[in-house]
Structure formats: structure tokens, C-alpha cells
Amino acid sequence: MITIQELSKQCGVSVSTVSKALNGYSDISDKTRELVIKTANEMGYFPNANARALKLKKTFNIGVLFTTHTTMGLRNDYFAHVLSAFKEESAKKGYDITFIENYIGRRKMTYLEHCQFRHFDGVCIVCADYEDQEVVSLASSDFPVVTIDYAFNKTNSIISDNYGGMKQLTNYIIQQGHTKIAYIHGVKTLVTKNRIEGYLSAMADNKVKVPKEYVIEGLYRNPVLTEELAAQLLAMPNRPTCIIAPDDQSAVGVINAIRKQGLQVVKDVSVAGYDGLESQQMIGVRLTTVKQERDNIGKEASRRLVEMIENPQETSPEKIFMKQTLLIGNSVKKLHHI
Amino acid sequence: MITIQELSKQCGVSVSTVSKALNGYSDISDKTRELVIKTANEMGYFPNANARALKLKKTFNIGVLFTTHTTMGLRNDYFAHVLSAFKEESAKKGYDITFIENYIGRRKMTYLEHCQFRHFDGVCIVCADYEDQEVVSLASSDFPVVTIDYAFNKTNSIISDNYGGMKQLTNYIIQQGHTKIAYIHGVKTLVTKNRIEGYLSAMADNKVKVPKEYVIEGLYRNPVLTEELAAQLLAMPNRPTCIIAPDDQSAVGVINAIRKQGLQVVKDVSVAGYDGLESQQMIGVRLTTVKQERDNIGKEASRRLVEMIENPQETSPEKIFMKQTLLIGNSVKKLHHI
């Protein structure tokens, strides 16, 4: 790997001059600058990021906390998209992405210690257990931090407006004349709670009563369980006219339950989903669903973080809500008795 | 951030001694060592990775090439799993993961240059365009490189045995008495070609003729298109008794096509998938499919790479085939006329 000294020898100028020429200082003659740059290209010179980081105290490297336990993390489609967009946007701004771990080899290291070790310029907490003490310390550290779908006092946060999205969806279904609307929701995370509130709020706004049995807990991305739960709903004397699934994938389960009951999808029972995945737009019906702006979330998170890194004084912690948009398909029937 | 000098002042010993105590050199008295370590913990000392890297010429950082264009990359479930496992295994061995880009801010930088810039200890090419000249240069560079699902001469490669997996699946279907087996495959990547060969080879081994119309090109993870293509197959005078979908997700499309034709899944037409995703084990039938050992691929890739990094002389480029396992569900009917 060729260094700045070899370049300087080759060009017959001092190391300082080479450095300045390379970094575009103005007090270097055009002749020298051109010579240096030309030689650098010829010799395939590239600076050593570690040396530069040591001197500048800036690594152009962003730490990303991305827990991969169980069903979370990269293996989760939503977060994978967010990360992907975050990575692309950050690269555009000149920053690399490194994952934060809490052990390095056999040595235990907290998330915060890992960040100090690597001297990241900033940190993005994409997906983590926000109750975890280590995560809390990281979020309240001196690092510029942006969090996704969760707000700490001190950090910027990008939050997907699940409350608003669900409310829109429910309102739409009510407008189609439905009042018996059941909601099979996922495990009760913060995201889920917000969605339930959005649902209840839309119902209340429209003075529609919600029988307790209409709101039941299932699992995300689990069509099998969703099918079972939907079957229970359909077996009720007071059968709902519309069932909202935890997400688009699970909506397949609802559809199967309806068909197995000898009923027709849409005609007899309407269905709605959540996520707006292109790949799920199928199943014979076009699912009415809510589209999450996953790519925008990642992008916006990166923009915010770079802003904090480069203009630390001007940026104060903020919560940014990302709108979700209603995608109207043909899976919710318009009822006539209104 | 506290440094080794401050530690040395606090302990009343020299910087050299502190360094050695921290790094477990044997020529340090127990007393001194304990004092240093205790103080380090109290003061929350952590080494500066950049300074250390500069001196040791070792960064404990692995570059990962992970193209995120279009349908590839993180947004693809298969690669997301592989990466996830790679990341976890590497952390266990003490290495961080940083994504490789080919631009840094506005400045164009080839993949190789980026690796030189960051001084990665090794590189894993998880998912990339292997025809791309930049990828080729990286693979043939002096960096320890491991590639996934593609083999260069010079690199170690972890290759999912798609040929063998597909052959197993096809053999199983033939054993159930089927001879009219259609295969809707994905776009013709190397992976797809291997699967087609596996399919053809099983058919040939069993002396089953394959009508040209039975092998048709579709798209991965696209139930809508798959449904259309399956409908075409079902409309043929010489209708297949079993249809293999590009993957588990697309298999839903095949199932829909069968139902819409007024036929019964399994009873009239059998179905098989590919991938072995838990989330797809549903749809009323348990899909017979092939399970890809995604997590093992990532893990093995990491093990190999770390091996190359730490014992460069002992490791020579190797292709490692990862077995795929047949998952027998109930979506392939046993035919009696054999």
C-alpha cells in the first residue's frame, strides 16, 4: 500500500505539500498540485483511513445498532429495508456503516464502549431492545444518535406514524359502510399499541362500538395463526364484516379462513392488511392496506444524523413522524345499507 | 475519551508499561498489571481502534460487499439471512463488519480502493454483480476474500448446492409416481441454471421425458406472475400432475391457479416450492420444498475468512458446497399407478 511519503519522494516535494495538494489547499501552485494529483493516480495512492481518523478525530464511519435476535433485525423485512436505505444515503454523504456489537471476540464490550473503541462519528439505532440498559446508555451518550420508531429525550428520532396510518385505514373501512370491523393485531410492541389506538380512535370518532372479542392478539407474519384466529372470528354469532390482519403476509391467512368457511372473500367478508408490500399484491384480490415508507425512513434517518454530525450546534433533538399512506385495493366491499 | 497517557499518569507508570499490562505481556509484575487494569476499568478506558490499527496494520474489520440495487441485497430475504449469520459469527471472532461502497461522498472510489482506504483485514462478497469489473478486481486482489454462491479461482467460496437440492426434490416427486412434472423457474442466474440442471438430471436419471413446455421462465418471489404461468400449464392438453414453483412465496400463485381452475390442490395437482421458509409453511397444505441452509452459509463464510486472515499461509482457495435438505410436506400426492 503506497503512502504519502513515497508520493512525496516521487514528486520531489515535501510530505506537507503533498498532503495539502491532495486536500485542495489554496496555497499550493497549480503546477505542484497537478503533479501530485497525477502521480497519486498513477501510483494508485489512497489515504489510510486509520491514520487520517487518528489525526482528524473523525472517522467518516457510522455505527448501526441492529439486533439480530429471534425475529428481529436483518431477518425482518421492514428493518432490512430501512437499513438498506440508510446505508445508501449515508454512502452518498461520504460515510461508511459498521455494525455495533456488544462483544468483540471473547471480550465483553458494551455498545457504548464499542462506539468509543471505533470512534464512530455518529450512531443509528435501527432496531434494538429499548429497555436494555446498554441501549439506554448509548442513546444518552455524547454521540450524535438517531433512533428509529422509538424516541429518547436526547436523540433525534424518525417515527413511522402507525397511529395515523391505522386510523386512516379504519376510517376508510367505516366510510365503506362497515361497523363490524375486527382487528387481529401483532404482539404488543409500541408499534402495535399505536396501531390499536389508531383503530380505536377511528371507531370512537365515528361512534362505532367495538366488542371486546373483535380485537385479538396474534403474531406478525404468521399466516397460520392468523388463519386460526380469523376462523374464530368468523364462527362468532356476531360475525365481523371486515377483518384487519396484522400485516399483508398474514392477510393470506384471513383469506384462507374465509374460503374454508365456504364464504367468499370481499363479497361476504372484507379484508385489509398492513405494510403495502408489492410482493403481497396478489391472492386474487388487491389488498387494501397501509404503505409504510420504509425507504424514506432510512433515508431521513441518515440525513438527520449527518446533519447532527456536521452541524452539532444547530440541531436539537426532534421527533419526525413519517406519514403512512392508504393503498386502496378491492378487498374491502362497499356496503349499501348506509 | 481517555487515553493511555492519562492512564499512565494516573497509575504512575510509563505508557509502555500500561500498554503491556493491558495486552497481557508476561514481563510485567502482577501488582502493576492489576493496578493498571483496575484503573483502566475505573476510568472507563478503551483503546482507540484507529491508533491501534495504524500501528498493528490490522483493523479487525471485515468489508462486506452487498449490492442493494433493485431486488437484490438486503431487501432479499435469502441474502439478509446470510449476512445476519455472517455478522454474528464474525463478531464472535472479534471482527466488525463494514459495508463496501464504490463511492464515498462525491468521490468515486472503486470497491478495491475502498477496501484499501479502510484497510480491511478481509472481504466477503455476499451479493454482487460478478461480471462487474470492479468486483472481479476485488476478488483477484491481495485481500483475503470469500465469495458466496459464486466461485473465482483465487477466492474461497461457499456455494449453496442448488443442483443437488433440486435433484433431491425432483427425485422425490418422481418416486411418488409423478412423471409429468413442470418447473416454473426464476430468472436465469447461475443459481437458477444449477437448479434447472438438477431438475433435468433427475428426470434423465429416471428416464422421464421432459416436454419443452414444462420448463418455463418466471420470476422469483412473484406470486402474481407465477399464477399466470401456472394457469397456462394447467390449460395444456397434457397437463402436469405436479408443478414446482420458483420458490415458496410463488407457490401461493400455483395454488391459486389450481383453485381458480376448479381443481383441488394435491388431489388433482401437486405443488412443490423452494426455500423452506417457516413463514410460508401454511396455505392449508404443508408445502414440500427444499430448505436452504442460509444461516450456515453465513457462518461458514465467516469461519473461512477468519481462517484465511489469521493463517494466510495454510489456507488455499476452496469451494465449499453447502447441502440443501428436502422438507417433505403433504403437497405432493402419492400416485398409485406405479
Added chain:
DNA sequence: CTGAAAGCGCTTACAG
């Protein structure tokens, strides 16, 4: 067992 010194590759005030 301990410490002074050199050096990893870079940047930047400062002097000329």
C-alpha cells in the same frame, strides 16, 4: 520488571 524512543500515516499551525 520498567521505561525512553521510534514509528505507524496522516494533517496543520508556523516559519521562511
Added chain:
DNA sequence: CTGAAAGCGCTTACAG
């Protein structure tokens, strides 16, 4: 316009 020098935080041969 150019260059000598100091220093970023660490490690390690070498001397004592």
C-alpha cells in the same frame, strides 16, 4: 508558495 516539526494514540524492539 514550500517544508520542518509536532502530534494524533498506540505498540514494541531495545536498553537498563
